[in-house]
Amino acid sequence: MIDAVLTFTISLDPAAFMALLIVSALLCLISLPVGFYFIRHGRIMQDTPTSKIRSASQGFVELEGQARSIDDKPLTAPGTRTDCVWYDFKAEEYQNKGWFDTGNRKDKWTTVSADRSPFSFYIDDGTGVCAIDPDVATVKAKFTKVWTQGNYRYTESRIDEREKIYCLGQFETNQGPSRHKVIKESTRVALNQLKKDRKELLRKFDTNGDGEIDLDEWNIARSAARVQAEKEVDDDYEPTQHHVLVKPFNRKNPYIVSCFGEDELTSRYRLYSVGSFVTFLTTGVYSIIMIIIRWGI
Known part of the structure; x- marks a missing residue:
């Protein structure tokens, strides 16, 4: 296999050779920080204890509970018309762009519309509820459906009502009036x-x-x-507390809303980090080999 790769590399014309070298070098440079990114976030998940909403301290927290719509008014997913608390919908059109010089078709899917819900919803852990702002969060939904109709392809991800969710973010409490x-x-x-x-x-x-x-x-x-x-107003009146989960003030901390639990998510991040480091090593070695082949350094 190595001989085949070397033969392929040597046979490239100068323009294709430089393009491949640039791509390989970029992948090498990008994959290393990406690998450390997944390692760091995986460790943060493991090191952050799960808090209860009723007693959670202000700051970066981990919460587990069920997703609930605010005021019991669920959203309607655009594609499947299903009740949910969050959705991400994309419609793509199949376009025939002709043929490459090599004889391969230039067909591709082009996004014609996209709709991601910006609306907040609750996480309910049995001790209280906390509003989640999903607009800038990394949302990982379990349900994803892809289907085609004519020249169009539709992709929909969503979080259903009462679905179990795992969250990491900045916990804040807005105190009601005294x-x-x-x-x-x-x-x-x-x-x-x-x-x-x-x-x-x-x-x-x-x-x-x-x-x-x-x-x-x-x-x-x-x-x-x-x-x-x-x-x-009762003598024992207590101000209403409104809990919200938002993007962490510390940029190094992740803001995650996931339908996958902590164990599954950390396992995925571990695999992603291994894949990133393997990519770093292989593209790094390949880039060095290409430089030696081209310039004899």
């Missing part, structure tokens, strides 16, 4: 409503009957509105 702020806002709304309904305002708080609301009467109205607001 009891004091809720009471203050309720008081403000009640007073604005009174201002709009002058007859009701005068009926309740025009104590001297002059048809006007003076400062003392307005203070009474404000106190009454606040007392009513305090009654409507």
Whole structure:
């Protein structure tokens, strides 16, 4: 096989030889950092403990749970018309571009439309829910369907409702308003409503009957509105917490939403890293051989 490769390389014309050398060198340069990329991310997955949403600390976390649509309103995948929480759809057209000089056809598939869902959805681990922003995440869906119809080929990937998912990302909690702020806002709304309904305002708080609301009467109205607001807000009121998973602030940390579990994902990354290093070695050696053949260095 080595002899065949050498014979093929020597037989190339100068232009084809240089093109092949450039491609081989680029693959060599690219495959090494790619290999380390997969090793680093695989180790991050293994070293990051799984957190529970209810007790997760702010920062980079690993979550496992079920995918859920927000407000129980699932999306509809464009191709299969199936309910889901996320989809990635692509339509391609088959185009005949003629023939190469070698006699091979120039046929190819050209993308004519693509639609990837940017909408958030929840991960539910039984202790709470966390909204996921998939727009800039690396999404790995288990379900992928490819089909053709006439001159068109369609590819659809999706995450279904209640499908088990594994996530890595930046965990943030947005705290809802405090009891004091809720009471203050309720008081403000009640007073604005009174201002709009002058007859009701005068009926309740025009104590001297002059048809006007003076400062003392307005203070009474404000106190009454606040007392009513305090009654409507429980003493044990706790602010609502909204958890979100977003792209990590540290660029070295991955942002992954996957239907494959941690073990399967790390195994894949390990294989990808091995493949990258093998590519680095083979293309590196081949590039050196080509240089020796061409320039005798």
